[in-house]
Amino acid sequence: NFHSISLIIMMESPRDIKLTSSCLFRGSEYLVTMEVKDGDQLNIEVEDRISSDQWKASFDATYIQDLTHKTGNFKQFHIFTSMLESALNKVCIYIISL
Known part of the structure; x- marks a missing residue:
């Protein structure tokens, strides 16, 4: 069973974040994990449920x-990751498997 709740885990650095959410894209459900490590590394994982x-x-x-400049x-890195986090907050449901 999955229960909808907000999940933001602060890691070692104040800018380190890890969150997992369930998102619906084109009618299919995916688990999306966004992780910011050491304040300068963005890891994204998407899993088809x-x-x-x-x-x-x-x-x-x-x-x-460089990509945003092109x-x-x-956008500075921390602004970009903040915007990505905000977008996931608006379109996806955060879940924890109990």
């Missing part, structure tokens, strides 16, 4: 800042 297929990627602060809408 039915097939258990997983996609993982890691991005350092320099890569994210789009013409530069």
Whole structure:
């Protein structure tokens, strides 16, 4: 069973975050995990709830800042990750498996 609750775990550094949420994309449910480590490393994991297929990627602060600069809408790393966290808060439901 899954219960909907907010879940934000602060890690060692004040800017370290780990959160997992259940999101619906194109009618399929996925577990999305966002983790910020050492204040400058973003790890994203997406898992299909039915097939258990997983996609993982890691991005350092320099890569994210360069990418946002190329789009013409530069964001500092901590601003980008804060925006990503906020977006997940708005469109997804945080869950813990009990």
